[in-house]
Amino acid sequence: MKQRDIDELSGIETTGHEWDGIKELNNPLPRWWLWTFYACIAFAAVYTVLYPAWPIVSGGTKGILGYTARDQLQQEVSAAQAGQAEMLAKIAAMPVAAIAADPALAAFASAGGASAFKVYCSQCHGSGAAGGFGYPNLNDDEWIWGGTIDAIYKTIAHGARSQLDANTHDSPMPNFGTDGILTRDQIRAVATYVASLSGLPGGEKTEAGAQIYAQNCAACHGPEAKGNPQLGAPDLTNAIWLYGGSVDGIIAQVNHPRLGMMPAWGAKLGDTTVKELAVYVHGLGGGQ
Template identity: 50%
Template sequence: MSEREIDEISGTETTGHEWDGIKELNTPMPRWWVWTFYATIVWSIGYMIAYPSIPLINDATKGLLGYSSRASVAQEMAAAEEVQSQFVDRIAQMPVEEISSHPDLLQFAIAGGSAAYKVNCVQCHGSGAQGAPGYPNLNDDSWLWGGDINNIYQTIAHGVRYEAEDDSRFSDMPAFADLLEPEEIRQVAAYVVSLTGDPSDASLVEPGSVIYAEQCAVCHGDDGTGDIEFGAPNLADAIWFYGETEDEIAGQIANPKHGVMPAWVDRLGEPVIKQLAVFVHSLGGGQ
């Protein structure tokens, strides 16, 4: 029998194994840890027998207890939908403008509308509803088609320039590059800028105002405040849809961009559209 070797530094017996001058100490795991490890093995076997765990070709073992996390989630979802249905049914039968007069419905509609907004609307209008170039800011007071609850509902439900929807809102600004000379477009742009700021050349404002009165006032109004009946933007509020510089305004006059918003009522259903309208109206910019 070979003599046991004791490590000089730790005073622990070695196993006799050595690698590159490094000797392995004989320090077995504590017994409590070993027994705990064995217990976990026994527990895992019991769990595998009691619960679904072993994958098969087209399914998995059901387990003696017959538990299913999917079934549990389905039950919880069904219970939640049953609770929500009383609110959804009331919203479906109620005109959208009356929802705010019922505190419980208002709270439910804002919460439901917020959830629907995060799924369907943030891609264009932003997570904070702040919008982006070509996509309206839903927090401010500038509304192309009106900011009262009914107009918001109409816009969400039927969209804007959405050809597949008969009730969609339609308005097209003509391309004035086909109607006006480049100098005349610059003059109109200078006049529009003058409504809220300082144009690059003040001498263009006066002739621009004449052209504006002849070509633009019919939609945007004599004072440039717009007209929600035509979806014509307010040009006197310093809120710009496609750019605020004089060149960008001139470009929009010459060859206007026309955004398209899809109709959502067939996709989401009327109750959800009403909740979205209430939520957007609650952001603070609604009229």
């Protein structure tokens, strides 16, 4: 019989394996660990029979229970939709102003609108709806096309300068420079006059600038330059500038205006989602 090799330091029998003078002790795994391991093997064998597990050429084994995560997800989605059906039906049937006046409906609609905003609107207006250069901030109380909930609903549904909607907002600003309506000196005079109305650096209230403004700009922006939401003409007396608040920025806009376009979301999203978006945007803090 082979002689047992006992480690001198620990007094434990070795396996007989040795590497560079280092011997491997013969320490069997604990019984509880082995039985746990065997139980895991048995569980895995049963699991592969009951549930989808093994890939095959045309897909995978189905399991005798026929369970799939996709089916479970669809069941959960269907249950959630069934729970929302009553509220959605009310939103579909009510005017948007009445929805906002009902606290329970408004909270439900606002939650749905917040989700839709992240998917369809945040790319332009930002995740916090603060906007950016060329994209309006939806948190303040300055609205190009009106800030009432009905006006916001109309803007979302029909867009601005959308070629796909006959009811879209559309009131283009003339190309005063590129079309030769005003000379370069006249454009600078009216630009510095407009800049002075909101206290921008370089602004100057001159008689020439005021006269040019009255003859060419007051019809849309108003004699006091307070704007006109019916025409999409912004207020020129505050510090909110869509295309840059500077004399050069105003000159560029008067010379050849940037005319922003917003898609008409009504046909794409449906009336219910548009109402939810209107309630959400109106509730951001700047709704009138």
